Amino acid sequence: MEKHSTEANPSANWAQIIFFRIYKDDIEGTRPAIKLFNNTRQRCPVRVALVAADSNGNPVLLSEGDLRTLELIDYITNAPLSSTLDWQVSTERGEYTWDESMIPTVVESTDGIATGVTPLSDANREKRQGAQMVTLYVSTSALSRKQVAVRIPLPSTTAHVSTNHIGVVDPDGFGDGQGRFNSSVMIEPAAFPSLDIANYGVFDSQGNLLPQPVGNTDYFYRAVEHHIHISYNGRMLPLKSVSGSNSSIVGFSVHRTDRPFDLMKWGMTYYGQPGQAQPEHFPLAPLAKLRLTSGSEFTPGTMFNNCIGQIVGKSTTRVVVGLIAGNLEGKFLNSSNGEIPDRIGASMYLLDDYGNYHDLTLSFGSSADKLRITIT
Incomplete structure (x- = not known):
């Protein structure tokens, strides 16, 4: 049986993603809704974890340049989040505080979101060790919620690996074994309430x-x-x-x-x-x-x-x-x-x-x- 190294090689070329997950604050969490004031200044963190591999399945450490190509997308339309005027994505936290306890409660929906989590097997837990973590920050002026996924372009191709394959059952971030993944977060914008x-x-x-x-x-x-x-x-x-x-x-x-x-x-x-x-x-x-x-x-x-x-x-x-x-x-x-x-x-x-x-x-x-x- 062919064995794959679990230690990432920083110098090898990567050809595939074997673990890919977008999440709120817990990679194995079950609550993907994120509340955010829609004032365009406050930014909420959206976290991404992934493991790349070469064509033989050996883990590969992505470069900073590769990680910068990660892109948040609309889960349904596949459009980049930053391509619209009312959503912005940054790699910087920004100067304003994000505190969900200050944001009015909104009606959360988990339609189309896998909120359950299957306990990882020892083998998958080992594979996930060394996953690279990236935090992106989202701001908005939108009035309605948006389900958000993430994608990364495959090297030397026009294809992407993404987490918005709706029909894929993917409770743990390892997808279907064919490079298709399914995870997302729901960002719920809220206006600051009118005060007396x-x-x-x-x-x-x-x-x-x-x-x-x-x-x-x-x-x-x-x-x-x-x-x-x-x-x-x-x-x-x-x-x-x-x-x-x-x-x-x-x-x-x-x-x-x-x-x-x-x-x-x-x-x-x-x-x-x-x-x-x-x-x-x-x-x-x-x-x-x-x-x-x-x-x-x-x-x-x-x-x-x-x-x-x-x-x-x-x-x-x-x-x-x-x-x-x-x-x-x-x-x-x-x-x-x-x-x-x-x-x-x-x-x-x-x-x-x-x-x-x-x-x-x-x-x-x-x-x-x-x-x-x-x-x-």
Whole structure:
């Protein structure tokens, strides 16, 4: 009887695949569904294990170049996953966290998927030893699930070895012995659920953000901080960034002057990135200075440093929006000393650690020392 070596030869030419399996997190697992936020940023891992062999069945170690030719495909249509606009495949994990416990439960289906596992014989277990493992990462904007298989081109041919042979009974990854395999995973995209405004902050009875006094009160102006967070399923989500745009990091702010008989005559905001102690884009053009009716001028940076000097409530799970308000009448000017109009509303986009944007609008409440947020 012919014997085959179980040790892979890194220098030999390979001609066939003798073990081929795509799976979630356990090569012998029975739950192939993978949940993923469909925000195009989060990436879920899809794992592939395979053993190549030469024409005599002796294991061969594939090169890095060979492994790079592995391709995820649609289980049904055979089309490469990356050939569509709403699915992307990468070899990199990406910067966003993949945590299935954060993703809404979807109706899982195992139609067409072999979810059972047959215990490996000693001979097959020995053959599988030394299998090469590759992890690919999938992101999507799709609204519907997709069953995913994997393929690799045979050397010097146009043919592929794939794991989407529907009629093949393949519970262990060794296929039918003729180079045909059958395994897949079902990727279930999910949108981040809509949240109530109460999930984004703490509010007073009038719906204004609850202010947190900070710094000293030795001047005609004072500072307060407002903490904006994302509370979901009892957890404060870690945040990646905040911006005035959902396509790049740009600044945002609001400023306002009130009537002479109001207690606080003006207010202007600053903010910091999650976890950062210093404000960003402050002041935001065209605002450059405050001129009091007495003629005295003050820059926002000077007032911030005099009053507080840093963001007190910084945290990676919140965005701090500060407000400096004063009780002496004045006007906001640009760098050319021209008076600028009030900016009473601004878009702000919170990006969580899982790749989801949360679109909010920051605005003033009934006076220059009160802030509100609304869901856009």
